Amino acid sequence: KAGVTQTPRYLIKTRGQQVTLSCSPISGHRSVSWYQQTPGQGLQFLFEYFSETQRNKGNFPGRFSGRQFSNSRSEMNVSTLELGDSALYLCASSFLNDGYTFGSGTRLTVV
Amino acid sequence: QQPVQSPQAVILREGEDAVINCSSSKALYSVHWYRQKHGEAPVFLMILLKGGEQKGHEKISASFNEKKQQSSLYLTASQLSYSGTYFCGTVLSNAGNMLTFGGGTRLMVKP
Numbered sequence: 216k217a218g219v220t221q222t223p224r225y226l227i228k229t230r231g232q233q234v235t236l237s238c239s240p241i242s243g244h245r246s247v248s249w250y251q252q253t254p255g256q257g258l259q260f261l262f263e264y265f266s267e268t269q270r271n272k273g274n275f276p277g278r279f280s281g282r283q284f285s286n287s288r289s290e291m292n293v294s295t296l297e298l299g300d301s302a303l304y305l306c307a308s309s310f311l312n313d314g315y316t317f318g319s320g321t322r323l324t325v326v
Numbered sequence: 327q328q329p330v331q332s333p334q335a336v337i338l339r340e341g342e343d344a345v346i347n348c349s350s351s352k353a354l355y356s357v358h359w360y361r362q363k364h365g366e367a368p369v370f371l372m373i374l375l376k377g378g379e380q381k382g383h384e385k386i387s388a389s390f391n392e393k394k395q396q397s398s399l400y401l402t403a404s405q406l407s408y409s410g411t412y413f414c415g416t417v418l419s420n421a422g423n424m425l426t427f428g429g430g431t432r433l434m435v436k437p
Contacts (some may be wrong), residue, residue: 246423257328258368258413258427271424305367312423313414314358314370 217241219318221306227324230303233294236321240287240308246270247289248315249281261304264289267281293323328350329416331428338435340403346399346431348414357390357397358415358425361408368413371399404435 220239228234240247260273264283269291281291289310293300301324308313328351336344339433348357356375358370374397388410390397401408411432415425 248425250427257429258415260424260426263422263424265422270422276379293350308422312356312417312420314373315360315368315423316370317427319367 218262219289219306219316221304221321222303223321224319225322225324227326229294229326230298232296233292235290235292237238238307238308238318239305239321240289240306241252241316244308244310244316245287246309246311247283247287248270248303248309249289249291250307251275252305252320253301256310261291261293267272287303296325296326327349328426329414331412331431333431335428335432336407336434338433338436340406340435341403341409342435344360344401344404344433346412346414346433347399348399348416348428350395350416352395352418353417354390354392354395354416355419356417357388358417359388359397359413360407360413360427361402362408362413362430364411401433404433406435406437407433409433 222237226230246265248263251259262281263271265281278294283289303320305320332347359371362368376392385402388399411430414428
């Protein structure tokens with residue numbers, strides 16, 4: 216079966232701009248989580264959605280937001296980009312409270 | 327609070343064994359283990375629920391000590407393919423599937 220699909224794979228943005236990242240989970244998976252991965256901070260939790268509802272939110276500023284649609288696809292948005300937002304953004308889906316399947320990620324570079 | 331992994335890095339020869347530990351200061355509902363190879367997404371290895379169970383996956387197994395809030399990942403007769411960074415992820419409750427990841431353990435297996 217198809218895995219978790221994230222688009223785009225790479226993105227270069229300028230400070231102050233905003234960006235939207237997309238994630239399509241494995242068919243049947245209703246839980247979608249987002250993580251930011253950097254060499255210095257490791258894997259940091261952003262949000263978790265289940266059936267269009269945000270169940271958990273990490274300690275990120277309000278510039279980071281997300282949503283989940285009725286087909287379980289999810290998007291995350293970062294507004295007013297800062298240089299420190301440069302990172303690999305990973306989306307993961309799970310059936311219920313079981314193991315994650317990660318997508319390949321979106322590499323965001325802010326210049 | 328982020329779980330603490332030890333060691334931070336380990337180098338093995340093929341066929342040698344290794345143990346990676348993960349400790350939390352909070353009571354855990356479950357512990358996940360993932361392996362990430364360079365340039366790739368993390369891959370789920372196994373999940374352990376509270377109750378002190380032990381699980382196995384080929385020559386990789388893990389245990390969860392609920393009293394100590396610790397989990398250990400055991401790699402036996404290591405193979406070159408085991409190289410990568412291992413992350414534990416902890417879940418505090420069954421109200422959602424929010425994982426908090428440890429800082430990772432870099433494992434290198436040499437011929």
